[in-house]
Amino acid sequence: MWVSFLRQSWLAVASSLVFGLLVAGVYGGLEGRIAQNQKRKMAAAMRALLPAAATFEEVRSADGQRVEYAVGQANGGTVGYVIEQGGKGFADEIVLLIAVDGRLERVVGTAVLKSNETPGFGDQIKNAEFRDQFTGAPAEELAVVKSGDRGAKDREIVAITGATISSDAVVRIVNEGVAKLKQAVAGGSAGVAGR
Amino acid sequence: MTEAANNQGAGLAQFVRGLWEESPVFRQLIGMCPTLAVTAQMKPALTMGGAVIFVLVCSNVAVSLMRKLVQAHQRLLMFTLTIAAFVTVADYLLQAFLPEMSEKLGPYVPLIIVNCIIIGRAEACASRSGLWVSFWDGLGQGVGFTLGLAALATIREVLADGAWFGMRVLPAGFEKWNVMKLPAGAFLTLGILLGLSNHFLKKK
Amino acid sequence: MDLVVQLLLVLISVTVVNNFVLTKFLGTCPYIGVSRQVGMAFGMGCAVTFVTTLSGTMCWLIHHEVLAPLNMPYLKGISFIMVIAAMVQLVEMYLKKFFRALYEAFGIYLPLITTNCVVLGVCLFVVDVWKYAFLPGVAASFGAGLGFTLAICIMAGIRENLEWADLPAALRGAPITLITAGILTLAFMGFSGMIK
Numbered sequence: 001m002w003v004s005f006l007r008q009s010w011l012a013v014a015s016s017l018v019f020g021l022l023v024a025g026v027y028g029g030l031e032g033r034i035a036q037n038q039k040r041k042m043a044a045a046m047r048a049l050l051p052a053a054a055t056f057e058e059v060r061s062a063d064g065q066r067v068e069y070a071v072g073q074a075n076g077g078t079v080g081y082v083i084e085q086g087g088k089g090f091a092d093e094i095v096l097l098i099a100v101d102g103r104l105e106r107v108v109g110t111a112v113l114k115s116n117e118t119p120g121f122g123d124q125i126k127n128a129e130f131r132d133q134f135t136g137a138p139a140e141e142l143a144v145v146k147s148g149d150r151g152a153k154d155r156e157i158v159a160i161t162g163a164t165i166s167s168d169a170v171v172r173i174v175n176e177g178v179a180k181l182k183q184a185v186a187g188g189s190a191g192v193a194g195r
Numbered sequence: 196m197t198e199a200a201n202n203q204g205a206g207l208a209q210f211v212r213g214l215w216e217e218s219p220v221f222r223q224l225i226g227m228c229p230t231l232a233v234t235a236q237m238k239p240a241l242t243m244g245g246a247v248i249f250v251l252v253c254s255n256v257a258v259s260l261m262r263k264l265v266q267a268h269q270r271l272l273m274f275t276l277t278i279a280a281f282v283t284v285a286d287y288l289l290q291a292f293l294p295e296m297s298e299k300l301g302p303y304v305p306l307i308i309v310n311c312i313i314i315g316r317a318e319a320c321a322s323r324s325g326l327w328v329s330f331w332d333g334l335g336q337g338v339g340f341t342l343g344l345a346a347l348a349t350i351r352e353v354l355a356d357g358a359w360f361g362m363r364v365l366p367a368g369f370e371k372w373n374v375m376k377l378p379a380g381a382f383l384t385l386g387i388l389l390g391l392s393n394h395f396l397k398k399k
Numbered sequence: 400m401d402l403v404v405q406l407l408l409v410l411i412s413v414t415v416v417n418n419f420v421l422t423k424f425l426g427t428c429p430y431i432g433v434s435r436q437v438g439m440a441f442g443m444g445c446a447v448t449f450v451t452t453l454s455g456t457m458c459w460l461i462h463h464e465v466l467a468p469l470n471m472p473y474l475k476g477i478s479f480i481m482v483i484a485a486m487v488q489l490v491e492m493y494l495k496k497f498f499r500a501l502y503e504a505f506g507i508y509l510p511l512i513t514t515n516c517v518v519l520g521v522c523l524f525v526v527d528v529w530k531y532a533f534l535p536g537v538a539a540s541f542g543a544g545l546g547f548t549l550a551i552c553i554m555a556g557i558r559e560n561l562e563w564a565d566l567p568a569a570l571r572g573a574p575i576t577l578i579t580a581g582i583l584t585l586a587f588m589g590f591s592g593m594i595k
Contacts, residue, residue, distance in 0.1 A: 008266070008269075011261070011264050011265060011266070011269070011273065012269060012272060012273065012276070015261070015273065015276060015277070016276060019276060019277070019279075019280035019477065020280075020474065020477070022280055022284065023280055023283045023284060023473045023474065023477065024471075024473060024474075026283075026284045026287050026288070026473075027283075027287055027472075027473035030287045030288070030290070030291040033291040033292075034287070034290045034291050034294075037290070037291065037294040038294075041294065090591065118377075118591065120371075120373035120376065224428075224431065224573055225428060226428075227424075227427040227428055227431070228424050228425050228426070228427050228428070228516040229424075231424040231427060232423070232424040271484070271510065271513070272481075272484060275480055275481070275484055275513070276477065276481070279476045279477040279480045279481075280477060282476055283473055283475075283476045283477060286476070287473070301528070302520070302523045302524060302527060302528055305475070305476045305519070305523055306425070306516055306519060306520060306523070308476055308480050308519060309480070309513070309514045309515070309516050309518075309519045310514075311428055311514055314514060374585075377584070377585075377588070378421065378422055378423075378424060378581075378584045379581045379582070379584040379585040379588070380581070381424065381581075382577050382578065382580040382581030382584055383577070383578055383581035383582075385577050386573070386574045386575065386576070386577030386578035386579075386580075386581060387574070387578065389573050389574040389577065390567075390569045390570045390574035390575075390578075391569070393568075393569040393570075393574060394567075394568075394569030
């Protein structure tokens with residue numbers, strides 16, 4: 001009985017081993033590079049938001065597991081802060097990168113890291129026309145309005161026509177991110193890791 | 196020497212067949228899931244095509260090498276295992292060397308495992324043919340599939356973005372056909388393309 | 400109560416709003432191939448739902464209890480598809496023993512559920528993209544199958560009527576089915592944003 005079982009399954013077992021090793025090997029070999037790609041992407045995004053910063057330092061949570069936010073520094077001074085914040089959009093999750101100035105007074109800019117909104121409608125949250133409204137806006141509770149002056153750097157963000165829910169979501173996420181950032185910075189850094 | 200030459204001949208014939216006569220997209224109508232999902236633009240379409248070519252060729256070759264050892268009732272299991280392994284390798288290669296494309300294609304890369312084309316070729320060709328023929332078959336079907344993806348992607352990207360490969364192709368005044376970016380546009384385009392290809396082939 | 404509401408929302412979201420066939424293009428092959436009659440389509444849908452629910456649950460468990468703790472994410476693809484193949488075998492054996500007529504009616508389409516993109520798709524989406532907890536993951540798996548059944552039955556109903564329409568020869572079969580699918584997708588877009 002054992003022999004028949006072996007005869008039936010030897011190829012499956014042997015090739016599972018071979019393929020398993022192949023896949024493990026490829027993963028092991030490429031793992032470093034993949035992690036590097038992730039880091040590079042995040043660094044590039046942060047640099048685009050805070051061009052004045054020469055270096056970024058990550059501030060981790062108390063247990064060291066998550067990165068709470070990053071501090072952008074240049075010439076020994078703090079240029080600004082960057083925080084990643086996600087939330088539910090119209091179609092799927094939206095993840096934003098929010099940059100705030102060194103005194104936590106104004107939002108310096110936002111970038112959309114991940115979104116899956118409807119092309120032509122909610123997708124416009126990636127466009128400069130919408131995102132520029134956040135540049136220079138006060139780092140306080142922002143509100144969405146249906147119409148208004150897009151150029152005014154105030155607490156009102158004009159929604160995208162036909163994409164109210166997406167616009168709402170972005171503003172909500174920015175508010176959450178800024179609030180969390182203020183709290184974290186005020187609470188003092190639990191630990192600082194160089195980048 | 197003659198047998199090798201014969202094999203080469205048979206192999207090349209198999210390659211050419213995959214390009215149109217047995218085109219996976221237009222004639223066999225298989226592997227449609229990625230065809231519809233990644234063809235909103237040319238770049239992801241070609242990346243997907245490349246990945247499928249890689250997996251097809253590797254899996255065809257592997258299956259062909261194993262064909263004398265595999266028992267009849269284990270076929271599907273063995274094919275699936277082989278394909279899954281190569282897809283995983285392809286996925287990591289993409290993540291390491293083409294990260295933005297890997298992100299754009301997202302979960303559709305691991306889904307190559309269940310792409311009917313690959314398991315279909317393993318069953319129809321690689322499990323009964325020699326190494327060379329299997330290799331060329333894999334290459335031909337893969338290239339045929341990529342051509343199909345490219346055709347669909349060209350139409351969709353030009354109409355949806357006025358661009359091709361990210362380069363502006365149509366004048367700025369062109370009113371973009373947003374529907375082409377949506378799933379609906381993909382279904383409609385493929386349906387119309389199939390109808391057209393049916394019509395013109397009937398004429399022959 | 401909160402959990403029940405959450406589960407219901409996940410179910411509706413996956414079945415209708417983010418329907419796997421119409422918004423994610425998964426399961427297109429059987430969608431075009433098996434949707435000629437409503438009866439057959441419904442049967443196929445039920446079998447697929449059964450497989451997705453079982454596989455989704457098993458894959459979630461394997462990922463969270465085995466692969467993640469042992470840090471072997473690279474085995475995900477291989478182990479998931481093996482689980483799915485095993486589940487389909489199980490369904491096949493079960494049907495063969497207890498529902499012989501149904502088994503015969505399915506023919507080759509039963510083992511083909513293994514290559515149905517919806518099944519592997521929902522396993523990957525639940526674990527990688529949506530990162531659901533266990534119960535929402537099970538709900539999502541069930542919802543994916545349900546959504547597939549919904550889409551394929553609607554398509555079968557439409558096709559049954561299309562048989563009587565006067566179509567140009569070139570469009571008959573796959574082309575008109577795809578065009579219909581496109582219009583159906585547009586219709587289902589009306590459900591977007593239902594879940595806030």
